[in-house]
Amino acid sequence: MEMIRVIKSSDEEKIASLLNNRIDTQAEVAQRVASIMQEVREQGDKALCFFARRFDKASLEPTSLKVTPEEIEAAYQQVDPEILASLRLAKQRIENFHQKQLTRSWFQPDPEGSVLGQLITPLDRVGIYVPGGTASYPSSVLMNAIPAKVAGVTQIVMVTPPMNDGKINPYTLVAAAEAEVDDIYKVGGAQAVAALAYGTETIAPVDKITGPGNIYVTLAKRMVYGVVGIDMLAGPSEVLVVADGTAKPDCAAADMLSQAEHDPMASAILLTHDTALAEAVSMELERQLAELPRQEIARQSLSNHSAIILTESIDESLQWANRFAPEHLELLLNEPVKYLGKVKHAGAVFLGHYSPEPVGDYLAGPNHVLPTGGTARFYSPLNVDTFMKKTSVIGFSEESLQKLGPDIIRLAEVEGLQAHANAVKVRLGK
């Protein structure tokens, strides 16, 4: 059995089966998520400790849910100073990029004495979700917390599942301290989302929840959408590589594997018109896979959710890329900038032979929390705006109301809203 399928682009049906690798909302899982969340609403901290024992095998009391300054101090003693330096470099670069996203409030006065404007202000209190347990994702801490900090959010609260000794990985803690997260709680899964949305004795409710998690977290976010804001609903990760003959097979294969190792549901797709490259990449995938610690995960991803698609041209490859609207789009092309204008939908675009996707995961600067499963058609990467909100400002003068009042009255009356018209009439003495 071939590890990865090779499909001709004319075989639309086979490609269609790869499109829409959407979030799987099995009713059964949704039911379990709903009942976990109900428990948290009813039992508060007690439920959080119960689920920590059940899902994380961690023994916690309500009083130990919140990470203490001593625990953070201890984490700093444990981390490798070289890795801490890399985290600080990443922080600086991510901060620089996100600062460029800041938009300002504006006002526009007119000669009649009126003013119109738009206030852009930070959210009060946000909750960021960081996956944890056995793994550690300090990069996810930075990617969630830094844009919130740049936006000026008053309070940033982080939740992450504990290890089975009831602790949090030291790199995660250090990243949170570096990013100036205000409070950290040892709680993960749907129960963490419920705690952030509704509050418990220990965790005050937030205004918005961001960050990707597993299917439990994603379904929980969907359920609280509207009670609080959320960033997006994210599914399995994916990379789509568009390559021409100048691409090196070992690079293309390595990039595909860097996605495939995330998750058996992850997807890695190569689109190329170069059949020799396609063949070489297929061989390289086999060769590199054999060396990977996470090869079982990567193999499932490659066999079930990945493919090499043979097209007729770069343009055709890009047309397919737009239909996929991938989370990560690599252009392993000789002249990538020339083709950037043809990219319609993607979370992030990686230009040329020296921009492998992990560059963006860690420290290029842009966010690694990106829309998946074709949702780049309407979602944006996590960004500073995610943590801000707009308020319109309308200050009419008497002169403006005199001038425009009759039009307002006419429009209100044609909509059958007499009280709307009256609010103008009473001021104009009509």
Place this chain on the structure above:
Amino acid sequence: MEMIRVIKSSDEEKIASLLNNRIDTQAEVAQRVASIMQEVREQGDKALCFFARRFDKASLEPTSLKVTPEEIEAAYQQVDPEILASLRLAKQRIENFHQKQLTRSWFQPDPEGSVLGQLITPLDRVGIYVPGGTASYPSSVLMNAIPAKVAGVTQIVMVTPPMNDGKINPYTLVAAAEAEVDDIYKVGGAQAVAALAYGTETIAPVDKITGPGNIYVTLAKRMVYGVVGIDMLAGPSEVLVVADGTAKPDCAAADMLSQAEHDPMASAILLTHDTALAEAVSMELERQLAELPRQEIARQSLSNHSAIILTESIDESLQWANRFAPEHLELLLNEPVKYLGKVKHAGAVFLGHYSPEPVGDYLAGPNHVLPTGGTARFYSPLNVDTFMKKTSVIGFSEESLQKLGPDIIRLAEVEGLQAHANAVKVRLGK
């Protein structure tokens, strides 16, 4: 029985009952919405015609779901030219305001030959929902379509429920034509949302759905969130008036009634430290209400979801206003601008005695689709960004990768992601 409650601000419990006038998600209604949507997914146009007959009492065939150029031509013949002129004035002012919201793509090169950037591009295809049936809301057409047009959306599709003769109100049609909506379909309710999200034989699926509707529409939007983008989940409309002794009672009362006439669930709240004003407004409400065509609706709103709250000072009134995070916040104050910096959460702020809320509904310029029920803590008014998306761009040079590669490798390895590290190593010959 008093028509409107007068509450002292010290009576926190009574005020709490007014807070969180959130979207009511009765399980029974949600169940009906889900089954309507399932019908549309399975039966397509046939289901749309079935529900048009059932809910709108309109007899339509699949071939008559789409509004024809002849119907639009006929609508232009029917409308009052003076009202058309007012609509055009509104369009111009709304367009001017929203053009100021446009943000641009940007790029940042560095001396090592790398480039980082953010593309900001319009959505491909959006669906706007406009309430209809017996009423007509041409203003809602403008408020939804114009920001989409300014954003540069390729295709704007509008859905609105038909009248029982199978037609659409001529003002709605003319507004759509003026705003350059591409296609108009005679379909409303949850079935319209399903058609926009999943598509039918006649209606191609869209990338995002915007615009407020009744509880069916709102629950349907919640259900398709993630399959498509949505603007927000909106509940009953509300105004919160903060007034000092310079406010005129007839103006404050008229503004409260302009909100109350929308919906029995609508909410109109006056916050003032001036007891004489409070009493005068209460009397004015009675007097003006008696004259209103929609007095039954307004009376329910005032009795059940509204109040006059007596505070100690303007500052205290504003503290309460921030807790309400209202859709519309009027500052009927002598020096409103002085207090603008104390407003933390509101959809739109109306400054001073000549800015009644209907000014913003029709033609001031800012959008009238605003967050309700306290969601101004995290949602923004409908705006040009609602119709755009961001894409990050990362173009690393060989030199940059040489320089930063070791840090990327370290961070990938501490997260246990060897294939991520390999994507860098393979390029650096490590």
